[in-house]
Amino acid sequence: MNEVSKFRHTYNWLPESVVDLFIEVGELTRFTGRFFKELFRPPFEFNEFLYQSYIVGAKSLGLIGLTGFILGLVMTLQSRPVLIEFGAEAWLPGMVSVSIVTEIGPVITALICAGKIASQFGAVLGSMRVTEQIDAMEVSGVNPINYLVVTRVLATTLMVPLLVLYADAIALAGSYMAVNIHGNISATLFIFDVFDVLHFSDFLPAVVKTVFFGFMIGIIGCYKGYFAGYGTEGVGKAANTAVVSASLAVFLIDLIAVQVTHIIY
Amino acid sequence: MDYVIEIENLKKTFEDKEILKGINLHLPREENLAVCGKSGIGKTVLIKCMVGLMQPDSGKINVLGKDMMNPSLKDLEFIRRKIGFVFQGSALYDSMSVRENLSFTLKRSTFSGSKTAIAERVEEVLESVGLVDAIDKMPAELSGGMKKRVGLARTLIKSPEIILYDEPTTGLDPATSMEINEMILDVRKSNKVTSVIITHDMNCVRMTSDRMLIIHDGLIYTEGTFEQLKSSDDPWISSFFNKKEE
Numbered sequence: 001m002n003e004v005s006k007f008r009h010t011y012n013w014l015p016e017s018v019v020d021l022f023i024e025v026g027e028l029t030r031f032t033g034r035f036f037k038e039l040f041r042p043p044f045e046f047n048e049f050l051y052q053s054y055i056v057g058a059k060s061l062g063l064i065g066l067t068g069f070i071l072g073l074v075m076t077l078q079s080r081p082v083l084i085e086f087g088a089e090a091w092l093p094g095m096v097s098v099s100i101v102t103e104i105g106p107v108i109t110a111l112i113c114a115g116k117i118a119s120q121f122g123a124v125l126g127s128m129r130v131t132e133q134i135d136a137m138e139v140s141g142v143n144p145i146n147y148l149v150v151t152r153v154l155a156t157t158l159m160v161p162l163l164v165l166y167a168d169a170i171a172l173a174g175s176y177m178a179v180n181i182h183g184n185i186s187a188t189l190f191i192f193d194v195f196d197v198l199h200f201s202d203f204l205p206a207v208v209k210t211v212f213f214g215f216m217i218g219i220i221g222c223y224k225g226y227f228a229g230y231g232t233e234g235v236g237k238a239a240n241t242a243v244v245s246a247s248l249a250v251f252l253i254d255l256i257a258v259q260v261t262h263i264i265y
Numbered sequence: 266m267d268y269v270i271e272i273e274n275l276k277k278t279f280e281d282k283e284i285l286k287g288i289n290l291h292l293p294r295e296e297n298l299a300v301c302g303k304s305g306i307g308k309t310v311l312i313k314c315m316v317g318l319m320q321p322d323s324g325k326i327n328v329l330g331k332d333m334m335n336p337s338l339k340d341l342e343f344i345r346r347k348i349g350f351v352f353q354g355s356a357l358y359d360s361m362s363v364r365e366n367l368s369f370t371l372k373r374s375t376f377s378g379s380k381t382a383i384a385e386r387v388e389e390v391l392e393s394v395g396l397v398d399a400i401d402k403m404p405a406e407l408s409g410g411m412k413k414r415v416g417l418a419r420t421l422i423k424s425p426e427i428i429l430y431d432e433p434t435t436g437l438d439p440a441t442s443m444e445i446n447e448m449i450l451d452v453r454k455s456n457k458v459t460s461v462i463i464t465h466d467m468n469c470v471r472m473t474s475d476r477m478l479i480i481h482d483g484l485i486y487t488e489g490t491f492e493q494l495k496s497s498d499d500p501w502i503s504s505f506f507n508k509k510e511e
Contacts, residue, residue: 136357
């Protein structure tokens with residue numbers, strides 16, 4: 001009887017879905033442990049890391065940029081009437097920038113990445129598992145965790161924060177455009193208003209949490225694909241659960257980050 | 266006798282189903298052993314246990330002097346340098362060309378050659394399986410037989426001492442099956458390897474094996490040469506042969 005079966009047997013009085021959740025979290029933790037173990041073990045697959053960074057980063061620029069631009073534009077247009085009602089229209093650039101940089105930008109970008117990247121990792125690694133390519137790699141003496149997982153997780157950990165910064169910048173450009181639809185404000189004044197309100201203490205936690213977003217998106221996508229079930233259904237399920245779990249992880253990390261930030265500041 | 270694989274009382278269970286109930290097997294160096302049995306009986310599980318892709322529940326597996334029940338990382342790396350595995354579906358890396366499929370392993374192995382030496386070795390091995398023209402093709406562009414041959418080439422590139430073949434001729438036409446069988450014999454002759462061949466194909470058994478065994482109900486039901494088992498009076502063994510030869 002393996003560890004999972006023993007666990008199931010011991011806690012059979014709990015609802016099955018609860019036991020499944022504990023097992024899933026346990027297995028993910030173990031997988032994360034393997035990631036850290038292999039992270040510092042040569043060979044370092046630098047070329048594969050660069051390729052994955054390109055796939056995660058450069059290939060997402062269009063989608064993230066468009067989403068960010070629309071986000072900034074819409075937020076500004078929707079906030080404006082309320083601020084006018086309170087006679088606080090001048091606060092519009094500052095308010096929008098704080099919302100975007102501290103919360104909306106990181107979370108929306110991370111959710112897009114969860115949908116685009118975690119599902120891709122789940123599907124690619126899942127199909128490699130189903131067609132025994134991961135087994136073939138293992139048997140040939142190449143460490144699949146090192147080659148497939150470490151490179152991908154490092155790529156998302158590095159690229160998601162950069163994508164968030166990019167999305168923030170584009171969203172502020174969208175906001176600037178929205179402000180100028182109804183009013184007339186120079187770019188210099190807009191930037192001054194933005195950075196007058198935005199402090200380093202807003203910026204730093206937002207960037208730090210995106211590193212965790214990126215890590216979790218990568219590790220969950222890889223975990224789901226690496227342990228995909230058999231057949232096409234297994235691959236589909238891996239891609240699907242990768243998105244759902246990664247999105248949920250983004251919200252959980254965000255919740256924790258907000259609490260920690262409040263404690264620190 | 267010099268055994269390269271020694272298995273004693275090997276057991277493996279999935280969920281609540283006991284697949285292997287106590288397998289005993291001793292494989293001398295340079296012997297070709299065919300393992301037969303009905304689908305789902307645990308033949309692939311057996312060879313996956315030999316190479317550490319699956320962990321048995323109990324028993325003893327010794328491969329090239331290394332204990333595979335709880336192998337250290339060092340032992341596992343040693344074994345995987347010495348054992349080749351030809352997968353049923355070939356398991357070629359579908360995002361890489363044939364050349365990359367072969368050089369991928371070599372670049373990350375103990376092979377201490379330059380880029381030119383790796384390229385030469387790749388061409389040499391592909392030539393031995395008659396596929397040097399397909400060197401820049403992607404796996405999706407290859408036929409089933411070509412994929413099997415590339416899979417074999419990928420195994421041969423690291424000069425293994427043992428090769429485990431999982432259904433090497435399944436899904437191939439008789440002519441291509443014949444080519445693969447001849448290739449298995451050539452590999453043994455030229456590389457002096459020991460082989461375990463999982464198959465349902467009795468022609469493959471007849472052509473390639475020195476000894477065959479049949480697994481039934483998680484145990485080795487019988488073993489002997491192809492001719493010995495073919496002439497057996499046991500109705501189950503006979504029906505197995507007749508059925509497979511049809």
